[in-house]
Amino acid sequence: MPLHYRFFLVASIICALLVAAPILTVFLHAMAPTELIFHLYNTLLPTYISNTILLIIGVTLGTGSIGVGTAWLVTMCRFPGRCIMEWALVLPLAAPTYVLAYAYANFLEHAGPVQELLRQMFYLKPRDYWFPEIRSLGGVIVMLTITLFPYVYLLARAAFLEQSVCVIEVSRTLGKTPVQTFMRIALPLARPAIAAGIALAVMETLADYGTVSYFGVQTFTTGVYLAIFSFGDRVAAAQLASGLLIFVIIVIFMERISRGRQRFDHTTNIYRKLPIFRLSKMKAAGALTACALPVFLGFLLPTILLIHMTTTNGHKVFGIRYITMTINSATLAGITSVLAVFISLLMAYTNRLSKDSCTILLSKLAALGYAVPSSVIAIGILIPISLFDRCVDDATRHILGLSTGLLMSGSAVSLIYAYLVRFLAVSLHTIEAGMTKITPNMDKAAQVLGNSPRSILKRVHLPMLRSSLLTATLIVFVDVMKELPATMILRPFNFNTLAVQAHNLAADERISQAATPSLTILVVGLLPVILLSWHISKSRTLCQ
Template sequence: MKRTSWTVSSWVLALLLTLPIMALIYEALLPTEDVFRHLWGSVLPTYISNTFRLVVGVMLFSFLAGVPAAWLMAMCELPSKRYLQWALILPLAMPSYIVAFVYTDLLDFSGPVQSTLRHWFGWQSASDYYFPAIRTLGGAALVLGLVLFPYVYLLARTAFMEQSLSLVQSSRLLGCSPWQSFKRISLPLARPAIVVGLSLVAMETLAEFGTVNFFAVNTLTTAVYDTWLGYGSLNAAAKISAIMLLVVMLLLSLERMSRKRQQVFQKSLGQEQHSGYVLTGLTKWCALVFCWSLVLLGFLLPFVILCYHAIRYFDKAWNSRFFEYSLNSLLLSSVVAGLALMVALVLAMSHRLTGKTYTQIPKRLASMGYALPGAVLAIGVLVPLTSLDFAINDAALWLGLAEPGLVFTGTMAAIAFGYLVRFGAMAIGSVESSLGKVSPSLDMVSQTMGYRPSAIMMKVHVPLIRKGILAGVLLVFIECMKELPAALLLRPFNFQTLATYVYQFVSDEQLELGALPAIVIVLVGLIPLIFLNRSLEQTH
């Protein structure tokens, strides 16, 4: 394959992966239907208000939980710190809707917590005492904060560890307490990284569907879902999705601005060995209780309850449906991971062959889908594929042939394409990073030996970047296993993944029957966290 062919292929793939975004914008710009006018004049302002309040609440909790935990792990010496610094990452592996059900089951009126309180104090009904309701917007913010605060923790901890030790030592010499040093030096220097983490939290909250739907908190994500499945209006769903797309673009712009500022403020000498503050007495115990409480509430307690239900209801959960849906998830995730690898290799190789700046554009275009919430992406996929299905059936009817039906939207093709658009960026980034470390001289030597570009890629590049390839494929595979909103909207009839299977039990308040597949999802989600923690330990 000549260099021109590689370039053309990269542009074709990039345009294909950006097709849902372009289709979404096109559909949103079409004349407004009555459904959207009705929603805008009735419930949509409430949905926007709920979304804003939820995002702010989750960001606030994530800041109050993630930043202190990051500073304690980076700047202080504590017992069990070796285990705490990676245990604080674990909540990321726990799907939020599972955590939501666990705490609803624990804290509802009929749950063990309130039942125990009534037994202890002799209360007879809810009117005899006050207990905060969990199925509220505040409860949803708390649950999402427990799951998402590690984004802020990870980035803030890295920023604190990379700060110049001389500044911290100078503050000590000037008589600053640990709190004063944190407020005056560490926090301002880490502010750009914290803003990036909060931006990620905001985007994940904006994309959340399972928890808010279970708690009956109406947000823009649930509006997209209900508008398409309830009203059947693709136009109205596209317009609501376009509103969310604007919010995501605003958050991404804020994140990029913070990253530029971080290049100015970040000041690390790299080789410094940090001797942390040694906490003692009450301060030490308060720090330990704070950090371990986050681990307990965000991961350990839900995971233990899942294990209890999985063991107790093992005979009912271990059935043919569990194996069928596990196979569906395995097959779908494997196909998407393989396709994502092929796309990543073509895009990376195209830039490698030419070395021109403009060949970076296809990679950036193909990576845009990762920023889209799952529900928004699903609408973007449905717009062109639905039109394509109608066109195929109309053509068959015109030719006098039998109508083939829903060739794309009625098969696994739609959900696979949606996953590829959203998670392909992971494989692209991983392959690009690894390929950038391979010396260009190897390409020159291979060309002098008569190897064509495809042979150079397979015989030289792929063996050298196999670790990066494995990391990218694993990340795509795992994210596909966990994805819920896009799966709910794009899956064909009678097709379930493990995520939708678990959510079905959660919606019916029967998580005990879905505990076994939920554990599978959690354990799969732990894999990238283990890789991430090892990379952080090797870096620092």
């Protein structure tokens, strides 16, 4: 193998092993004995398991029905406001789930404006009526559903856009109604994409900490934090994290099983305009309502509530404290996004240079981090780093009589490492998708002209990947800005980010003050979401 090829391959191997190391550490450390896990087994573990299973079922049904239904309506049907709904249905991705939890809890709780208005209008006393409890398992399912359904919507819509026009026309020729065409033709063809979108939503559900902890719902994620911060038992935390990881593996395995050997290949690259189902006035009003309601509940209403709370009782956005936290969040997000894009570009280019089983396995290994909850990754990083700090401290005490304290634990380095492990797959998939659009003939032509692989990457690929690189950078940036579980475990002492500040204020029931950092996170998340919507609309025009 030539030296320049070997450089890219070795670098990719190192990056993939670094990504997999925290996960392997959790499994190895979970084998150690601990008494706490037996206590949890007799008390809280059954609750963890039942609540986690119910969350998976509820979010699967909710995101699947909303995501698939809205994707079919905006793709195949014509009704007033459809063009706006195409991109508006992606907006809930900009809001972290725990931000919606803070806004809705303040809005719907007993002392909130909704119940207070009901009592005033009907002259009711607190015990004269029943109102759904937002801080419950059902409330968590609703919050996660209205935030995560865009994952299913994006993939389902892309699948509907790529379906063959011929089979849809044959269905209509045979006298099938639009509903029958959807159920018997479009839905089975889009099943792999829908299953992948639901799997993403479920994995985000398993990784959630802010919402379940604030609503008081005990899951595996809250158990990990209980073992660390309340009991100080990292072995028990690793064992709970392993149980959470088993849930993730089951979800991925079930998604693969449901897909089976199904493949739907196109016989041509020429796309015809999709048939259009014209809706009557009543059906058009129903379709618009079905698309607008998730947008209103998942983005518009929480944004309005956060703006109101920020302007009335919130903290000053431009105060020194919030400027410092914004700089902290932006610095971590900026460093992580740049490193993630650099590593992803290196690995994607290695796959392009050498398309063998080794490089394919490496890319799958690097993408494993996105399927693993942040709490699991944080435990996998915290255990070896703590061991390293103790060994160095013992050595310096013995030799020099000095204590080094904590060198790596609670540092920004460990935090950025966790972010990279968690979100590297996002940038890797984005860059790989952009690289597949570059024909291999350009690489061969550059090689004939005497360019080395490094020169081809610099002079050919980088200019053509500019859009993909920018998109990957923005998406990773916003994901890091919203990240809470890993930040809570690994952040340096007295180092706050916007996400941590929002969680701490909400935990103290200072919801109005928590609205300020929450609104800041939401505003920052709008840019990549709008960019993503623009790319989707552009690709749709090309497909038709």
